[in-house]
Amino acid sequence: MTVSIIGAGNLAWHLVNVFEELDVRVAEVYARKKKNAESITGYLYDVNVKTDLDFSDSPSKLFVLAVSDDAIEIVAKQIILPNDSILVHTSGAKGMDVLNFAKFQNLSLNVGVFYPLMTFSKGIKVDFKLIPLCIEAENESSLKILRKLALSISDKVDVIDSEQRVILHVAAVFSCNFTNHMWALGKEIADDAALDFEMLKPLINETFKKAMKAVHPANVQTGPAVRDDFSTIEKHRNIIKEDEELLRVYDSLTKSIQDWYQ
Amino acid sequence: MTVSIIGAGNLAWHLVNVFEELDVRVAEVYARKKKNAESITGYLYDVNVKTDLDFSDSPSKLFVLAVSDDAIEIVAKQIILPNDSILVHTSGAKGMDVLNFAKFQNLSLNVGVFYPLMTFSKGIKVDFKLIPLCIEAENESSLKILRKLALSISDKVDVIDSEQRVILHVAAVFSCNFTNHMWALGKEIADDAALDFEMLKPLINETFKKAMKAVHPANVQTGPAVRDDFSTIEKHRNIIKEDEELLRVYDSLTKSIQDWYQ
Numbered sequence: 199m200t201v202s203i204i205g206a207g208n209l210a211w212h213l214v215n216v217f218e219e220l221d222v223r224v225a226e227v228y229a230r231k232k233k234n235a236e237s238i239t240g241y242l243y244d245v246n247v248k249t250d251l252d253f254s255d256s257p258s259k260l261f262v263l264a265v266s267d268d269a270i271e272i273v274a275k276q277i278i279l280p281n282d283s284i285l286v287h288t289s290g291a292k293g294m295d296v297l298n299f300a301k302f303q304n305l306s307l308n309v310g311v312f313y314p315l316m317t318f319s320k321g322i323k324v325d326f327k328l329i330p331l332c333i334e335a336e337n338e339s340s341l342k343i344l345r346k347l348a349l350s351i352s353d354k355v356d357v358i359d360s361e362q363r364v365i366l367h368v369a370a371v372f373s374c375n376f377t378n379h380m381w382a383l384g385k386e387i388a389d390d391a392a393l394d395f396e397m398l399k400p401l402i403n404e405t406f407k408k409a410m411k412a413v414h415p416a417n418v419q420t421g422p423a424v425r426d427d428f429s430t431i432e433k434h435r436n437i438i439k440e441d442e443e444l445l446r447v448y449d450s451l452t453k454s455i456q457d458w459y460q
Numbered sequence: 461m462t463v464s465i466i467g468a469g470n471l472a473w474h475l476v477n478v479f480e481e482l483d484v485r486v487a488e489v490y491a492r493k494k495k496n497a498e499s500i501t502g503y504l505y506d507v508n509v510k511t512d513l514d515f516s517d518s519p520s521k522l523f524v525l526a527v528s529d530d531a532i533e534i535v536a537k538q539i540i541l542p543n544d545s546i547l548v549h550t551s552g553a554k555g556m557d558v559l560n561f562a563k564f565q566n567l568s569l570n571v572g573v574f575y576p577l578m579t580f581s582k583g584i585k586v587d588f589k590l591i592p593l594c595i596e597a598e599n600e601s602s603l604k605i606l607r608k609l610a611l612s613i614s615d616k617v618d619v620i621d622s623e624q625r626v627i628l629h630v631a632a633v634f635s636c637n638f639t640n641h642m643w644a645l646g647k648e649i650a651d652d653a654a655l656d657f658e659m660l661k662p663l664i665n666e667t668f669k670k671a672m673k674a675v676h677p678a679n680v681q682t683g684p685a686v687r688d689d690f691s692t693i694e695k696h697r698n699i700i701k702e703d704e705e706l707l708r709v710y711d712s713l714t715k716s717i718q719d720w721y722q
Contacts, residue, residue, distance in 0.1 A: 267689060291684070291692040315663050317682055319670065330659045356659065365653040366660070368696045368710075373646030373660050374667040375683030376713045377639040381671045382678035382720065384635030391627040397592045397618065398628070398635050399672060401577050405636040406668050408581065409643045410661060416644040420579055421637030422553070427529060430553040434630045443719055448630075450712040451638045457705055458644065 199347060200257055202226035204273060205264035206234040208318045209288055213264055214238050216326045216351050225257050251277040260343060262312060263287040263297075274299040279307055284340045286312040290367035293360040294334050310335035310344050313363060314352075315370065326351045332358035332366065383444065416458060423455035461609060462519055464488035466535060467526035468496040470580045471550055475526055476500050478588045478613050487520045513539040522605065524574060525549040525559075536561040541569055546602045548574040548595075552629035555622035556596050572597035572606050575625060576614075577632065588613045594620035594628065645706065678720060685717035 199222050203210050206229035217224050218241075228248040229235035235247040251273065253261065261283060265273055270287050274297050279285060285300050290313050297309035311334040318324065331348040333355060335341035341357065348355040358366065381402065385395040409415040422430040431452060438444045461484045465472050468491035479486050480503075490510040491497035497509040513535065515523065523545060527535055532549050536559050541547060547562050552575050559571035573596040580586065593610040595617060597603035603619065610617040620628065643664065647657040671677040684692040693714060700706045 267692065291689075291695060315659060317663060317666055317670070324666075328662050330662065354659070358655075362653055362655060364695055364699055365649060366655055367692075368699050369646040369649040369655070369657075370660055370663055371683050371685075371696060371710075372642050372649060373664050375681065375685065375717070376642045377664075378667055378671050378677050378681055379713060379717050379720070380634050380638045380642065382676065382681065383716075384631040385677055387627060387631040387634060391624055393620075393624060393628055393631070395631075397577060397616070398632055400590050400592065401579060401632055402635050402639075402672070404579055404586070405640055408579065409640050410664070414644065415640050415647055419637070419640055419644065421633050423633075423637065427553075430529060430629075433553060433626055434633060437626055437630050443716060447712060447716050448633075450709060451641060454645075454705060454709050455637070455641050458641070 199223065199260070199350070200225050201260045201262055201347070202228070202253060202256055202258040203262050203264055204228045204251075204277070205269075206238050207264065207266070208320045209314070210264040211238045211320055212318050212324065212326075213262060213288075214242070215323060218242060220351055222347065222350055226253070253283075254278050254280055256280055256283075259283045260347065261285045267292055271296050271299060275302075278303050280304075281306045282308070284308045284310055284335070284343060286310040286335075286344065288312055288314065290315070290332075290363055290370065293364075294336065295360070308336055308340040310340050311360070311363065312344060312348065313358070315366065317374070327353050330354040330356060332356050332363055334359055334363070383447065387438070387444070419455065419459070421455070423452040424459050426456065461485065461522070461612070462487050463522045463524055463609070464490070464515060464518055464520040465524050465526055466490045466513075466539070467531075468500050469526065469528070470582045471576070472526040473500045473582055474580050474586065474588075475524060475550075476504070477585060480504060482612055484609065484612055488515070488518060515539065515541050515545075518542055518545075521545045522609065523547045529554055533558050533561060537564075540565050542566075543568045544570070546570045546572055546597070546605060548572040548597075548606065550574055550576065552577070552594075552625055552632065555626075556598065557622070570598055570602040572602050573622070573625065574606060574610065575620070577628065579636070589615050592616040592618060594618050594625055596621055596625070645709065649700070649706070681717065681721070683717070685714040686721050688718065 202225050214224050226246045226248050227235045227239050232249050239245045267289050277300050285297050294311050301307050313332040315330040331352045333344045333348050335344050388395045408418045412418045464487050476486050488508045488510050489497045489501050494511050501507045529551050556573050563569050575594040577592040593614045595606045595610050597606050650657045670680045674680045
């Protein structure tokens, strides 16, 4: 299998790595600036670094758009692809149809999505085997090719359509982005009182383990909100009352927990 | 060292276990109902099960109140303790002074706090060595005894006064209770769309690891809010708009993240 990667960011780096490792040939890497593409292809011995979006002579049949959400449409409008090739993006939030712009240049193009449900850090390799890959394609033959590519790097491949993928993305925002922000606020509260956030880590760790093991995280909810402990809630509100923004978040989540369990 | 435990709940079970294991003698366990106390003392060979709060003849000098926050004051008002003994509670939210009610029965009493910063599951033993124990006492001699007891079971003993302890408790609400609720909401969103929450767990796990390793969790924040990706935010809001409560939480936390990074 031969693929081309459009993009030279975090995800592109990881894809180039895992494809190379698992004998998927990366024929081309595109970036607007040559040195950016070269920064992720340094150790590939047979790759074409491109700074233009004309792929009409490409040896690939599969093109993976690993660019930021905002850039997907822009690239789709400019890219020129070989006949009957497949263009996929890697975004959780964007629908497959945003790629239809690329069909104005080539009506024989097939579009799809290749979305790894993971957060990537540049330079830190991850085990792709455990990363859920959500794939979608506009026809069965493209889906078959995408599934083959996906299964060559991961054991967890799911066909997820654009509507479901956005829902998955919302669930990820709550489960990951918002939790991370809660830890940030927790550390801010500790820091402001010259308390070491490290003290909280064993409890955070245990809470995490419990929630992941539970049939439902709601089954292991603890704290003053779930037990309607109004005197503690008032004490907490009093502690943070100077910080209106923090108080607003405290009240909002306390209410949400109370509503869940009422 | 000889201690008595007042309470037969989750924390009492853990304390009885770890004390017994580390050669702190548990002389007495109190519960309102005899069978509750016996449920946690089954394997202790020399313990007095009590259902009354008259400890005037107790061999212990240290009494650990491991009851719910609401019960602390009630028990403190009724308990009768030996001269010069120490009474501690185990709550993160209550001040040390709530125990002063116990002095009406015995003016020679010393009060303090012995707060393990951890969530406990009944029946699942934990390694106390890694659990931060926050201690406080009204005088140096009591603090010395508390420190000795604390150091006999944990490597992480900190003297934390009542004001700091409540702040630590607020930080724990954000870092643990609220994060757990975010996972619950994430699962609810997935469940409602017949998506398997298991798919999100590798990402949740990676987010957790990144946040705990970061100098500050805020340094590794991801998602549409931190990058001001309004089109994705609107897409998400549109998905959950039927659930007013969920939308309220989404907006509240999105705003909080945006305010942090603006």
